[in-house]
Amino acid sequence: MLSPVTPELERRLRAALPEAAFRDLAPAYLEEPRGRYTGQGGLLIAPETTDQVAATVRACAEARVGIVPYGGGTGLVGGQIMPDGPAPVILSLERMRKLRAVYPSENVLVAEAGAILADVQAAADAADRLFPLSLASEGSARIGGLLATNAGGVNVLRYGNARDLCLGIEAVLPDGSVLNGLKRLRKDNTGYDLRHLLIGAEGTLGIITAAALKLSPRPAQTGAALFAVPGPEAALDLLAMTGARIGDGVSAFELMHRTGLDFLAETLPDIRRPFDDPPDWMVLIDLGLGVAQDPAEALEGLFVEAHAAGLAPDGLIAQSQAQRAEFWTVRESIPLANRRIGAISSHDISVPLSAIPAFIARGGPALAEIGDFRINCFGHLGDGNLHYNVFPQPGKTRADYEHLRPAIKTCIYDLVHGMGGSVSAEHGVGRLKVDDLERYGDPAKLAAMRAIKAALDPVGIMNPGAVLRASG
Amino acid sequence: MLSPVTPELERRLRAALPEAAFRDLAPAYLEEPRGRYTGQGGLLIAPETTDQVAATVRACAEARVGIVPYGGGTGLVGGQIMPDGPAPVILSLERMRKLRAVYPSENVLVAEAGAILADVQAAADAADRLFPLSLASEGSARIGGLLATNAGGVNVLRYGNARDLCLGIEAVLPDGSVLNGLKRLRKDNTGYDLRHLLIGAEGTLGIITAAALKLSPRPAQTGAALFAVPGPEAALDLLAMTGARIGDGVSAFELMHRTGLDFLAETLPDIRRPFDDPPDWMVLIDLGLGVAQDPAEALEGLFVEAHAAGLAPDGLIAQSQAQRAEFWTVRESIPLANRRIGAISSHDISVPLSAIPAFIARGGPALAEIGDFRINCFGHLGDGNLHYNVFPQPGKTRADYEHLRPAIKTCIYDLVHGMGGSVSAEHGVGRLKVDDLERYGDPAKLAAMRAIKAALDPVGIMNPGAVLRASG
Structure with a gap:
């Protein structure tokens, strides 16, 4: 059983650590980007050295007080936020930035x-x-x-x-x-x-x-292009063609849907739209090449071949670093636009590369049986990693659909799991997906994880309730 | 405490597994390439399916009998050989090769x-x-x-x-x-x-x-070259130059010393010598490039620049795949030549890349204080991984120096450890380096390893005595 932070623990920590390690527990430490959790904490400690981190952990271990490690606070699954249980020490690394x-x-x-x-x-x-x-x-x-x-x-x-x-x-x-x-x-x-x-x-x-x-x-030369593609299958074929032509020089291969660009137009109108009339699907290709190869030339050659093969009906090749930055601003602003629209349910999933078209083809109709949604599907196609996020129709809000969230999530995760995919490709488990890990995780893996956690952290002080359900 | 294989366990396994899973425990399963260990085993099991492996492990776990997993038997640190303790089951994967x-x-x-x-x-x-x-x-x-x-x-x-x-x-x-x-x-x-x-x-x-x-x-085109280099420092500079010119296309960058070529001439005289009079130090560079780049041309360009910079007094560029294969035969035959000469002590070490010249400069004189040896230093320079092997002078044998082995090993490992290196870069710990891991390993790491081992394998049946000392 864990204990909340006690005055005695605080006394001990104040004796062991310099004054500067104690900071105000500002509200920002108890919030997270998507607003799904509100945290609580008994004390905020920001050590300046590894020894100070060790002293803090030793004191907490003896007092059986939980510790929530805190980095930049940007996690999307609540790993940095402990909404319930005995009030923990929040240990921020913000002063260890050398x-x-x-x-x-x-x-x-x-x-x-x-x-x-x-x-x-x-x-x-x-x-x-x-x-x-x-x-x-x-x-x-x-x-x-x-x-x-x-x-x-x-x-x-x-x-x-x-x-x-x-x-x-x-x-x-x-x-x-x-x-x-x-x-x-x-x-x-x-x-x-x-x-x-x-x-x-x-x-x-x-x-x-x-x-x-x-x-x-550092690549000697960089370049980028936005190609319209007829659909996810063509995007995969284009990925293969790009790899065959340009090899290790392909740094990124990002899929976007028109919905993402519509969201940008709606919520961040100052961002320049690359296409006057955006295609349904497009990919952002980024290259980093050596001295001997010209990225724009490589992308032009790729476009000619892709266009002839029916894989790229339209395309824009960045003619300057400024234009390359514009393409990336579009891609990188989609998460913010999503947040402004307000997703009902967000899914950071991966499937085997060849299963992506089938996943996208089946996801939409499956969700349509649950309700009438807008889907913004985008992400790291080259990694088989999609952000498949479900939104209200215009004029409605997230709250109107709140009751459908569990069904949406189950629908998508069942589909992903059935295809040998992952219900958390890059964001992690945090506290948001503890149940999902229990539901979809391999039982032998979960048992081994619990055994390792118990062996290394028998009292369960380290980030209690994240990844694995808190014991006791 | 583990038990040796008992007739009861064998009966249970024979009931659970098909006849074909039981194979003769031929002597080859109890030997290893360097001849330092002789194994023992109570039973050889070669399952054909994962379920059969699981059934074998379950039976051994209940009977508290050790299992030595056996692959190709090529390991160099005795991980596949259990020379003492209660006779284990040797579990060979040889029939699971689909x-x-x-x-x-x-x-x-x-x-x-x-x-x-x-x-x-x-x-x-x-x-x-x-x-x-x-x-x-x-x-x-x-x-x-x-x-x-x-x-x-x-x-x-x-x-x-x-x-x-x-x-x-x-x-x-x-x-x-x-x-x-x-x-x-x-x-x-x-x-x-x-x-x-x-x-x-x-x-x-x-x-x-x-x-x-x-x-x-698959790289569209491959090529290779052997460059003489003035010494390890120049080899590192050449590595950097190669990376800057050719980037991701560099597949291998191997360092060799003349001693290795002398050993080849002595023990495997049919292997063609690339240089009539081998230089003291040389590197084998292997490239895999895309369609647009010619490897021989890239290597010629590299040689011109390297030669002008004093990094490559001499060089051979493979003019055919046959010649590339010849270069590789030289490199890949060095371990066999070493075995025929008979090393007193072999060291598979790594140090931070920039520390390699200092390690080589200090290793020779340090060993000279212990005795009069021949050193064959070769390996994967690009990875900071050297095989630093110590041999008798001509006319003497390994046995003449056996008493110096511990001092040699300590000398080299202390040097490596002091430079932030590893005493087992790629061969692993096996049974040969259990003591070394205890001596040079981080105490917190070792404690965590033991806790994990105890958590996942409380009886200690899995490869007892490898990596960590057998308990009990």
Whole structure:
């Protein structure tokens, strides 16, 4: 059984930590982007060093008080918010944002967990390197949270998920011991891979305090295009054609539906529309190439072949970096437009690549049997990862459909699960999908997860109720 | 406490499994390539299905009998050999070698654990794809063992280690339950990543029975070159120059020393020597490029620049696939030549890339204080992974130096550890390096590993004594 934060614990923490570690528990720490949860916390601690994190964890472990690790607060599944249970310590990494070292010749950067993604990208850039993790919230998301949730984003196709961009981690385990795993090695087969266990565990097995991140050479030239496609099947064929022609140079391949552009026009009218009359389906292709290849030329060659094959009735190739940025603004603004419209139910799903057309073809009619919705389907086609979000018809609100939410979710998740897909492709489980994990997860996997959680965190202090139901 | 195989267990297994699952325990199952261990086993079981593996594990768990999972038997650290303790069941995956499915449009192949690497490579090739895992033992190593040990090899620089080439696994856990994790997804954030935990656990947390493997597009054109380099520092500079010029197209970047070529001349005289008078240091560069780039031209351009910069006094560029194969034969035959010479002590180490020249510069003099040896240093420079092997002087044998082995090993491992390196870069821990892991491993990591092992395998039946000391 966990205990709430007590005056005695606070006294102990004040004796162990400098005054600066104690911050006001502002309301922002108890909110999350989609407004589905309201948190509670007994105390906000923002340590400045790994030792201070360890001291905090040790004190909480002895007092049996829960800890909610807090990064940039951008998570979409409530992993950073504890709405019920005994009031926890909220441990924010916001003061641990040092970039400890950059090793350009090794393509490695060592960052503390509180470093903001955009700052890491900028530091890599200053060293003439690329840190390829990129997503809409990069201006506020922090490295620790990005690793704890194994964040995805737009460059996974080429560079992998957050876990693929991490060579080593330093972390504080639930007993307060410090895992010193900040190795800068490409190969290290010395025992169980705890790095990969903590990455994606959403703070339930320990708190990542620093990471050795993998940088890449910065592509010499970049370019982008928006191609209209006849439909998802054609988009997949175009993906294959793009890979065959351009190979490893394809950094992103994003699918968008006209609904997304309509939402933008409705809620963010200042954003320039790339097509006067948007097609039903389109893809955003981004390239990063070496010195010898011209991206615009590569995209023109691709368009000619795709057009001839009936895969691209229309297309726009960015003629400047400004135009490339415009294309990306469209893509990256869709989540905000969605939030302004107000989704009834959002689904971050993945299916095997070849199942995407069937999923899209079956999703719409299945939902139509439940009610009359608008669907905005967009996402990382190259990764088989779609954001399949369901909205009210114009003139109605989310509240009008609230009673249909469970049926919508079950409809989509059953379909995804039946196709061998995932009900959380990149956002994680948090608290939002604990039930879904129980419903769709492999029983042997769940049993092993519970055994590992009990072994490493027997009292259950680390992010109680996230990923796995809180015990006791 | 474990029990040896009993007649009762054998009766139970014979009732549960078909006759074909029982094979003769031939001596080959009790030997390993370097001849350091002799195994023992009570029974050899070769199941044909995952259910049969599960039935075997359940019976052994109830009887508290150890299981040694057996793949191709090519491991170099004794992970497949149990020299002491109660006689275990040896569970060979040799009859589970089906390739269950190939999905070319998804770049995925699903193979059973007993599939031989060369067969998987060939199946990928037949689908016009590449399965990039490649190492000297690929004609006998099996997928299950390659994943259990997170095998490396020559293409890690471009494509990653075995774990990076696996999207999902099916495995039998120590309680006999089946983990159904054969997902073909690029993104799946639904709970702890048990795939990465089992990969590299060397059969101590469960038995991998099948895997969804990641294929790559087959490079349109390949090429190779051997460049003489003035030394390790220049080799690193050449690696950076190669990356800057050729980018993602660099598939392998292997360092070799003249000693390796001398060993080849001495023990395998039929292998053609690429240089009449081999330089002290040389690198083998392998490229896989798209249709638009000519590998020989790219290598010639590289040579001109490298030569002008003093990084490549001499060089050979393969003028045909036959010549490329000759270069690779040289590289891939070095381990066999080493075995024929007979190493006193072999070290599969990695250090941060920028520390390689210092490691090599300091290793020789440090060893010279212990005795008079020949050193063959070669390996995967691009990964910071060297095979640093110590040999007798001509006319002497390994036995003459046996008493110096512990001092040699400590000397090298202390040096590596002090540089933030790994004492097992790609071969794993097995039984050979259990002591080393205890000596050099992070204490918090070891404690967490032991807790996880106890949680998932409380009786300790899975590969007892590998990676972690056997309990009891």
